[in-house]
Amino acid sequence: MGDLLVSLYAPAVEALGRRTARTDVTIRPVLAPERHVVLSWVERHFSQNWASEAAVAIGRQPSSCLIALSNGELVGFACYDAIARGFFGPTGVAEASRGQGIGAALLHRTLQAMKDMGYAYAIIGDPGPARFYIDAVGAVEIPVAGKGIYADMLRTPKPAVLA
Ligand SMILES: CC(C)(COP(=O)(O)OP(=O)(O)OC[C@H]1O[C@@H](n2cnc3c(N)ncnc32)[C@H](O)[C@@H]1OP(=O)(O)O)[C@@H](O)C(=O)NCCC(=O)NCCS
Numbered sequence: 189m190g191d192l193l194v195s196l197y198a199p200a201v202e203a204l205g206r207r208t209a210r211t212d213v214t215i216r217p218v219l220a221p222e223r224h225v226v227l228s229w230v231e232r233h234f235s236q237n238w239a240s241e242a243a244v245a246i247g248r249q250p251s252s253c254l255i256a257l258s259n260g261e262l263v264g265f266a267c268y269d270a271i272a273r274g275f276f277g278p279t280g281v282a283e284a285s286r287g288q289g290i291g292a293a294l295l296h297r298t299l300q301a302m303k304d305m306g307y308a309y310a311i312i313g314d315p316g317p318a319r320f321y322i323d324a325v326g327a328v329e330i331p332v333a334g335k336g337i338y339a340d341m342l343r344t345p346k347p348a349v350l351a
Contacts (some may be wrong), residue, residue, distance in 0.1 A: 201303075214256070223247075
């Protein structure tokens with residue numbers, strides 16, 4: 189599926205905020221001194237690519253990388269303005285903490301941060317679980333062919349196979 193578009197003014201976004209309001213998980217922007225902690229967590233749980241994107245987001249002021257903490261422990265993250273302005277992502281929740289509404293809460297808080305920054309729409313680039321975004325905030329596919337901004341992206345070379 190191609191990139192998705194979300195209206196930050198859609199009633200679905202506000203409704204998600206009501207559904208995900210909770211006090212047991214703290215969601216807040218990453219502080220600069222926490223950068224190394226968050227990046228190694230993202231790399232450990234997800235990938236180097238996502239850690240690179242999170243590094244860009246954490247380097248912005250205000251930080252455009254939000255984290256979710258449960259009992260003081262990092263359980264998820266979500267970024268915006270990482271690969272390009274106006275893009276939501278990457279985002280992820282630790283496997284053991286999935287299915288408890290944390291991903292949806294992070295999604296809402298991050299979209300709200302984008303709205304507060306002056307955006308009216310958010311783009312979700314190359315979404316993995318598109319259904320998550322369609323169901324949560326009424327995201328719609330942008331009908332454009334091709335890989336968009338991700339075309340020709342450099343990737344870590346695979347190690348050479350020894351003969
Ligand atoms: C996608 C992800 C962030 C969701 O986090 P989560 O904390 O498990 O999600 P929640 O518990 O908040 O789920 C909210 C809703 O989305 C649904 N949902 C969760 N993951 C989904 C998925 N992969 N596909 C479709 N729906 C999904 C849940 O069933 C739930 O629905 P409900 O409101 O009807 O109960 C998490 O599964 C993850 O980290 N996945 C791997 C990384 C990834 O793919 N990130 C997205 C890149 S674009």
